[in-house]
Amino acid sequence: MKAILVSEFTPNPSILRPSFIPTPTPQADHLLVRITHCSPQHADILHAQGKHQNNNTKRGWCFPPFVLGYDFAGVVQTNTTKGGLKKGDRVFGAAIGAFAEFICVRPDAVRKVPDELSNETACAMSGQAVSYASVVNIAKVTSGETVMVSGASGGLGSVCCMVAKALGARVVALAGDEEKAEAMRRDMDVDLVLVMQDDWIKGVMDFTTGEGVDVVLDNTGMVNDALRCLAYFGRIVILGFAARKGVMEDVKMNKLLLKSATLIGYRFGESGRREPDSLQRIWTGYLAMMKTGQLKPMLYGEYRGLESVGRALKALAERKVYGKIVVKVADVHEVAKL
Ligand SMILES: NC(=O)c1ccc[n+]([C@@H]2O[C@H](COP(=O)([O-])OP(=O)(O)OC[C@H]3O[C@@H](n4cnc5c(N)ncnc54)[C@H](OP(=O)(O)O)[C@@H]3O)[C@@H](O)[C@H]2O)c1
Structure with a gap:
């Protein structure tokens, strides 16, 4: 598959381009997701530079070689009932490795995209x-x-x-x-x-x-x-x-x-980890506002293909972006309007 691989920390992540690496195989308790959209953010720049707390050698988990990216939306590829999900479900979530065509995640790292919402909208709003x-x-x-x-x-x-x-x-x-x-x-x-x-x-x-x-x-x-x-x-x-x-x-x-x-x-x-019931209520309220169209993503620019991730990281680093960048990685069949 194509992916933005960080083989060593780089001061200028905008030069990163996709390379071909093996498609990951999910462990028994993980799902394979085909990524349709990903959304670069400032933390991705810090991850690639080795300046984020997640790069901390004692407590972190982001060390080269790793696939960059965090927020994504996609389609479940695995035959499963884990987390109430099944093959073909549209999902969104966050996990290191999102700038790729496929990602393996734990079921609790993703949520189902409501029928009313597109994968693009879910991806743009997933971090907020x-x-x-x-x-x-x-x-x-x-x-x-x-x-x-x-x-x-x-x-x-x-x-x-x-x-x-x-x-x-x-x-x-x-x-x-x-x-x-x-x-x-x-x-x-x-x-x-x-x-x-x-x-x-x-x-x-x-x-x-x-x-x-x-x-x-x-x-x-x-x-x-x-x-x-x-x-x-x-x-x-x-x-x-x-x-x-x-x-x-x-x-x-x-x-x-x-x-x-x-x-x-x-x-x-951390609040969500300590108070899972409250987290669930937050997501229900947040998604309800999206489903009624009260919240709509503010999309910045047009970005297609993992080849455009470097350009997106450059725009972020130069503080040109307002709203969210969403990179379209693959097509998805959907009838969602919002
Ligand atoms: N509390 C939490 O749980 C939580 C969760 C996620 C993220 N965060 C943190 O919340 C902050 C905002 O996150 P975000 O995703 O909204 O970031 P973002 O999309 O990069 O937006 C940050 C905004 O801050 C402004 N800014 C001012 N000085 C800046 C500088 N030196 N470099 C970059 N931006 C600067 C920028 O607007 P102008 O260019 O117009 O000034 C930019 O639009 C970050 O510090 C992030 O780490 C907190």
């Missing part, structure tokens, strides 16, 4: 149940509240914006530069897009008539700025540190006290 959970379960956003999202163009941020809008909130989306902000104003259903430069915090305060925002969903690591924009009794959810380059910020605790602010960290994967 965290966004749904952070808005609905963690921040508990309600209709009429004002929600600010950092890294709003990103995979997580864009879905945070969509979920908050679906709940009836007013959404302020933060962007890195004016070119991206223009695209976001055109393509995203949000109330205000601000570029984080000059006096952007004044823009937030003007928009909220001096009150500040009720909720900040922070994907980039900007708690100090979030506190400046926050209303009294406001909530900040820490989701990620995309802008911090590994250097964490110091936060003055008196700023939290002065605004009676709530600061919550949220680690989706």
Whole structure:
């Protein structure tokens, strides 16, 4: 099969091209899935560079040679009843090795694609149940509240914006530069897009008539700025540190006290492992919003074939992407509309 094989860590993953390797044979408790779509993300760049925590020699599992990629959708090839799945079922999920024509996974690494959804949509949205959970379960956003999202163009941020809008909130989306902000104003259903430069915090305060925002969903690591924009009794959810380059910020605790602010960290994967029932409810709620069309993927560019993965990684590294890149790896017969 064709696959993006990392035979050694590389500083520039955009040069990676597919090579031919043996199609994997599933162990007894695994499924073979033919991949129809995969979705490159920033973590894939770090994996290929050897800079991700998953490359840690003590606790990690990503060491060359390995097949790159994480989020995918595909079709089960194995005759099985494991995980309530059968041969021919369309599935989506996440596992190292997704930039390939086939992958072997444990049944609990995938979910069935609902009939209403296409494999492309499922693949684009597979990594963002965290966004749904952070808005609905963690921040508990309600209709009429004002929600600010950092890294709003990103995979997580864009879905945070969509979920908050679906709940009836007013959404302020933060962007890195004016070119991206223009695209976001055109393509995203949000109330205000601000570029984080000059006096952007004044823009937030003007928009909220001096009150500040009720909720900040922070994907980039900007708690100090979030506190400046926050209303009294406001909530900040820490989701990620995309802008911090590994250097964490110091936060003055008196700023939290002065605004009676709530600061919550949220680690989706570990939360799901500790609270499987809650995870199931999150997925049910998230997929329900997708099935009714309240959440639709924002797809960036057109990418066909594993040959285009390098181009996708380049666009991600250059911060050109808004929404999600989905690479079409193979055709799938489906009648799904969304
Ligand atoms: N809490 C959890 O359970 C969980 C789960 C998955 C991921 N995460 C983390 O959440 C964060 C967002 O993930 P994502 O998948 O949405 O990432 P993404 O698609 O790469 O988006 C990140 C956004 O952050 C902004 N950004 C600002 N400075 C950046 C920089 N120096 N490099 C790259 N992007 C920068 C970018 O927007 P502009 O260019 O417009 O600034 C970009 O759109 C990451 O830190 C990720 O590790 C957390």
